[in-house]
Amino acid sequence: MITSTPPLAHRLRWTFADGLTLVGRELGRLRQEPGELIGALVFPAIMVVLFGYVFGSAIQVPDGGDYREYLMPGLFAMVTFSAVMGVMTRVATDASRGVMDRFRSMPMARLAVPFGQTGADLLTGLLMLAIMVGAGLLVGWQPHRGLIPTAQAFLLMIVLRYALSWVGVYVGLAVKNDQVADTMVPLFLPFTMLSNAFVPTGGMPGWLRFLADWNPVSALTAVSRELFGNPGAPSGNVAWPLAHPVAAVLLWSAALLVIFVPLSLRAYMRRGR
Amino acid sequence: MADPIVVAEGLHKSFGDTHALRGLDLSVPRGTVCGVLGPNGAGKTTAVRILATLSDPDAGHARIAGYDVVREAGKVRARIGLAGQSAAVDEKLTGRGNLRMFGRLSHLSRREAHRRADELLDRFGLMDAADRQVAGYSGGMRRRLDLITCLILRPEVLFLDEPTTGLDPRSRGEIWDSVRELVADGTTVLLTTQYLDEADQLADDIAVIDHGQVVATGTPDELKATIGDRLDVVVEDPAALRPAATVLNALTGTDPTMTGADRLSVALPGGGLRLADIVRELDRAEVAAADVRLRRPTLDEVFLRLTDRKESVR
Numbered sequence A: 001m002i003t004s005t006p007p008l009a010h011r012l013r014w015t016f017a018d019g020l021t022l023v024g025r026e027l028g029r030l031r032q033e034p035g036e037l038i039g040a041l042v043f044p045a046i047m048v049v050l051f052g053y054v055f056g057s058a059i060q061v062p063d064g065g066d067y068r069e070y071l072m073p074g075l076f077a078m079v080t081f082s083a084v085m086g087v088m089t090r091v092a093t094d095a096s097r098g099v100m101d102r103f104r105s106m107p108m109a110r111l112a113v114p115f116g117q118t119g120a121d122l123l124t125g126l127l128m129l130a131i132m133v134g135a136g137l138l139v140g141w142q143p144h145r146g147l148i149p150t151a152q153a154f155l156l157m158i159v160l161r162y163a164l165s166w167v168g169v170y171v172g173l174a175v176k177n178d179q180v181a182d183t184m185v186p187l188f189l190p191f192t193m194l195s196n197a198f199v200p201t202g203g204m205p206g207w208l209r210f211l212a213d214w215n216p217v218s219a220l221t222a223v224s225r226e227l228f229g230n231p232g233a234p235s236g237n238v239a240w241p242l243a244h245p246v247a248a249v250l251l252w253s254a255a256l257l258v259i260f261v262p263l264s265l266r267a268y269m270r271r272g273r
Numbered sequence B: 001m002a003d004p005i006v007v008a009e010g011l012h013k014s015f016g017d018t019h020a021l022r023g024l025d026l027s028v029p030r031g032t033v034c035g036v037l038g039p040n041g042a043g044k045t046t047a048v049r050i051l052a053t054l055s056d057p058d059a060g061h062a063r064i065a066g067y068d069v070v071r072e073a074g075k076v077r078a079r080i081g082l083a084g085q086s087a088a089v090d091e092k093l094t095g096r097g098n099l100r101m102f103g104r105l106s107h108l109s110r111r112e113a114h115r116r117a118d119e120l121l122d123r124f125g126l127m128d129a130a131d132r133q134v135a136g137y138s139g140g141m142r143r144r145l146d147l148i149t150c151l152i153l154r155p156e157v158l159f160l161d162e163p164t165t166g167l168d169p170r171s172r173g174e175i176w177d178s179v180r181e182l183v184a185d186g187t188t189v190l191l192t193t194q195y196l197d198e199a200d201q202l203a204d205d206i207a208v209i210d211h212g213q214v215v216a217t218g219t220p221d222e223l224k225a226t227i228g229d230r231l232d233v234v235v236e237d238p239a240a241l242r243p244a245a246t247v248l249n250a251l252t253g254t255d256p257t258m259t260g261a262d263r264l265s266v267a268l269p270g271g272g273l274r275l276a277d278i279v280r281e282l283d284r285a286e287v288a289a290a291d292v293r294l295r296r297p298t299l300d301e302v303f304l305r306l307t308d309r310k311e312s313v314r
Ligand SMILES: Nc1ncnc2c1ncn2[C@@H]1O[C@H](COP(=O)(O)OP(=O)(O)OP(=O)(O)O)[C@@H](O)[C@H]1O
Pocket: A273, B015, B018, B019, B020, B038, B039, B040, B041, B042, B043, B044, B045, B046, B047, B194
């Protein structure tokens, strides 16, 4: 018996087409539950109000800028990091409800599933970012350095978001249980707070400051502050990721992709369990 | 007709120290319904997952329509449908949205996927709920949607893992009707179940599995015949149960089971015992019997006997 493997071009085409179908699935879900998008934004929105107006009056921005201008890049970073939790929850739900098994038992392109899930997250990520930009403009934030740096900042957010969504795929496949995934969601909070997103890291105790400086949230926040021309540019003796935030974000993205894409694909393709 | 479309030979599968399958053999003729019956943990789901290419066996092999489930998994997947133990549909989408998505993922054209979705919704009575979110479906509707999702590509073999667990009798009847309709279309069905009446109702052949092995196969009638007839005795005074049990034990060589406050049931050894002898012996022991009756065993009794669990003494 001859078992012909379909040519590569054919497989790639179907991987792409099936991936797109899964991105379309996300649109279908959003149409049914538009509130989900809002739900994901409730937290950053509360942060805008809470930090922007309540604590903001008492927090001193290093070079004397407006605190809400200082805060928004941190919230953009926070929204970017929600990719991990969002994708993790969706993948774990699919795995525990048997939807993942249905995909596996269908004659569809296998790689389309993780690529479709991360692609779908990109779609929701862009929508969430757009809403956050709207919220930022409302509270008086704005980019000051022109089109190109602004576009660069958003591009870097998207690149890092995509890399982070693969972390979500891997963790979701590893926990395989939507309830466990749900209990992990709150971990997101301390992770994003332990950074320069809300307050400068300069005042933190040494070991905490070290963690905060090397947190990718901090690098992404620093990138936005620099490229949007928002206050809070670090000065003096700062850690490497904050002194070179663009390089740091690109390196973080590359490292996450190099580690988590193969891990996720292996976890997804692995059979016999 | 005798050409088997599902063949499993000597399947072994372990998870750590748990030997889920220990040399499972199975053969399902095309166009028939095979009921795989077994208690919790017998290995039913493990077997189905291997046959549906979701899991590789440690040893042994299996073929679907002549294709090996490990080496030719792609060809197998194009010919099977799997409804797993939970309804594997996207709760956030509508019923129609689910069918369209799975249609597209089965590489139907957009138009064809839409057409097929409507056709299936209509045929299996879900058209009214088509545009509602699945999260709001009843358990029975969800299961039915799950079932028809497997039918998008008209599979040759359908695997149903406990398709009616947790459903009320009416929903269960509806799923049974759907399965019968599919079989009438020529689909081969392999279904696992813990409900013996389900196997009795749907299956042409039954494979009873326990501890990862097939312990008996046959039609429901053949299986019932293997353990011989049963004798039920109802006594007038519950105090007479003990002497009645002694008599029955002496006659049959087995301990009777109490099936109620005033009744006993016992398996008869093959041949030799006549109803008249039993009645006379009971008389001699001064047991006033309200009813003495010979009957075929139920599939439950066959199952309990074959899977070596203690018969329930309530
Ligand atoms: N992924 C797994 N990891 C570890 N053990 C497993 C796994 N899957 C199954 N088992 C074990 O293998 C045995 C057979 O399980 P299986 O799910 O096939 O039984 P089943 O007949 O489908 O039972 P049920 O009626 O409860 O669905 C059980 O002892 C189970 O605990």
